[in-house]
Amino acid sequence: MSDCIFCRIAGGEIPSTKVYEDDEILAFKDIHPQAAVHFLIIPKRHITSLAEVGAADAPLLGRMLALAPQLARELGLQDGFRTLINTGRIGGQEVAHLHLHVLGGPVPLGPMLVRQ
Ligand code: 5GP
Ligand code: ZN
Numbered sequence: 001m002s003d004c005i006f007c008r009i010a011g012g013e014i015p016s017t018k019v020y021e022d023d024e025i026l027a028f029k030d031i032h033p034q035a036a037v038h039f040l041i042i043p044k045r046h047i048t049s050l051a052e053v054g055a056a057d058a059p060l061l062g063r064m065l066a067l068a069p070q071l072a073r074e075l076g077l078q079d080g081f082r083t084l085i086n087t088g089r090i091g092g093q094e095v096a097h098l099h100l101h102v103l104g105g106p107v108p109l110g111p112m113l114v115r116q
Contacts, residue, residue: 002046006097010044020071025064027071027102035082036105037075041067047098050087068102077104082112 001013008014009028016028019039030038041064047053053061065083072081081104086093103109 004046004095004097006040006042006095006099007046010042019075020067024060025067027067030101035103035109037072037077037081038101038103039071039075041071041100041102043098048096049091049093049098050085053098064100068100072102072104075104077102080104082109084112 009016010026018028020027027039027041030040068083081102084101
């Protein structure tokens, strides 16, 4: 059994509210949503972070990114959304399995970072 929480979600050991699934990719609702709609798109294969990817991963990354607008539309985000990938310690990544956040809702999300 993996000790990676997103590998366990991808393997069905931990339940999630799925938004999309195919052989390579899973999308599911974030457990602590930061917006009215907040879901994560992950590769089923364990990739620790965006810092680990290389040219060979480009097709997979492209598919993940291309899914974002499709799923956003399906979840009612007709007027825009935000995509976000936190990477490593400085990027504030909490779960060490690559994931693309997609956030949106009825009201604008505001600036990306809190300005000092
Ligand atoms: P990070 O800070 O690594 O970019 O984001 C990790 C995200 O995963 C957080 O938004 C957090 O709420 C979400 N998360 C952590 N554990 C779980 C879980 O067990 N299930 C789901 N659905 N989301 C999770
Ligand atoms: Zn993993």
